[in-house]
Amino acid sequence: MTGINTGLLHNYPVIDKYTGASSIPKYQTSTFSQTKLNDESRQFMYTRFGNPTVKALEEGMAYLFKSKYALAFSSGMAAISNVLMLAKTGSHIILPLEVYGGTCQFVSTILPRFGITASFVDMSSLADIEAHIQPNTCMIYIETPSNPLLKVTDIKAVCELAKKHKLLTVCDNTFMTPLYQRPFELGADVVLESATKFINGHSDVVAGVVATNDQKIYEQMYLYQKNFGGILGVEDAWLILRGMKTLGIRMEKSVYNAQKIAEFLETKKSVKKVYYPGLKSHVGHAIHMSQAANGGAVLSFVVDEKYDCDEFVSKVHIPILAVSLGGVESILSHPATMSHACLTPEERAKEGVTDNLFRLSCGIEDLSDLIDDLDRALK
Ligand SMILES: Cc1ncc(COP(=O)(O)O)c(C=O)c1O
Structure with missing residues (x-):
């Protein structure tokens, strides 16, 4: 084996x-x-x-x-x-x-x-x-x-x-x-x-x-x-x-970054909620960890309503702003205008997909660079 x-x-x-x-x-x-x-x-x-x-x-x-x-x-x-x-x-x-x-x-x-x-x-x-x-x-x-x-x-x-x-x-x-x-x-x-x-x-x-x-x-x-x-x-x-061939080492680094970034975002006052099954605060954490090896490389977070989302994304420089996930590069998505744009605002609200929700697929960049980038953008 x-x-x-x-x-x-x-x-x-x-x-x-x-x-x-x-x-x-x-x-x-x-x-x-x-x-x-x-x-x-x-x-x-x-x-x-x-x-x-x-x-x-x-x-x-x-x-x-x-x-x-x-x-x-x-x-x-x-x-x-x-x-x-x-x-x-x-x-x-x-x-x-x-x-x-x-x-x-x-x-x-x-x-x-x-x-x-x-x-x-x-x-x-x-x-x-x-x-x-x-x-x-x-x-x-x-x-x-x-x-x-x-x-x-x-x-x-x-x-x-x-x-x-x-x-x-x-x-x-x-x-x-x-x-x-x-x-x-x-x-x-x-x-x-x-x-x-x-x-x-x-x-x-x-x-x-x-x-x-x-x-x-x-x-x-x-x-x-x-x-x-x-x-x-x-x-x-x-x-x-x-x-x-590199799935193992890519995933290892992406998951490491995701866990650390989720923990970092949880400490930010400007972030109202972090969704990541690797966090103990996630409602599905116990079940997820019983059936998966870790929290995975994707997380979502809600920024404070007083933030201008356009300004926030313009200040994020490392993750690319795009649909999709799972690349070696980090990908920041905005579900309300991307994956869930075809729903009405009411349908989106019912699903919890608010206008200030972002999804981050963590890539294999250096963790400190990703955290500095998000930290700067959230200021
Ligand atoms: C969970 C999930 N399943 C299926 C798909 C569809 O895959 P594809 O875009 O390769 O057709 C996606 C695409 O984002 C997805 O996120």
Whole structure:
């Protein structure tokens, strides 16, 4: 049993089996020539059905997720929408109230065309989840910690409830990565992530991953991958293969920075509230720490209303102001005008997404520089 960093460099097929290259090459091809009809000597036929570079990434992902199967998709949303298509016509899905906006939009606008309905519930209440289970419910979808308020769901308890009712559990594990949170060990059937975020880690790729131990689900997902065609491009697969090798050391530094910055922000009078599951003051701290290795690299905070948010962001110089998270550089987001802009002010207020709420995805910069930068901006 090796450590995380050794494993990420050696414990899956990292050497190209066709050439011995120490970096899996980019097999930048759409098709593969055959020497005869029905050529069984060829493993690959057409890149939408499979490609050696993408296959290498999928093997790497299966190692990372400790799953039997993993499939790569063209975005986190492609992974999510393909998984949600496991629901049959006439069925019903339960999701968190504060599920990722794209997932919410897909479930609310696309799935109803297939006669699939959904309930958005407070996942911190098992009773609430159970009360929403209908005879046609087929799936409980978890996302923990949530975006942007880092609400925590008890994965094991929800999976047990789902098993009791013979429902499938799907977990969006993007915020924690499989290094720090392992939903399969807690009973999940399918785990998915936006690999755009920490897994790739360099803000230069959009990608998604679906992992499972269930052969039937894998076969269904492979069919969807092939037929909907949301496959990952070769160049992007190669970039992620490179990015994932440093996932361990990147995450270690990002999480360290996040914990220290959350503790620092908690001491500031100009900050009214800090949301970070690694803080003892966080309402979901105990559950989160029982199912994850640490608080993760994302935190949110509310600055005093008397602050001008535009002025605050103009004074933050190190984190880039942008949507997304999980890059080596710190990323500051403003949910009210970015991820949650499509909601009305009333809907946002109901969710706790106020105009003075900011989300910080901590990168690997020097901690003292990040703290000095935020401190200066908050003055
Ligand atoms: C938790 C979560 N899941 C899924 C997604 C969608 O991923 P992508 O942008 O790669 O499609 C995001 C994007 O921000 C996210 O934050």
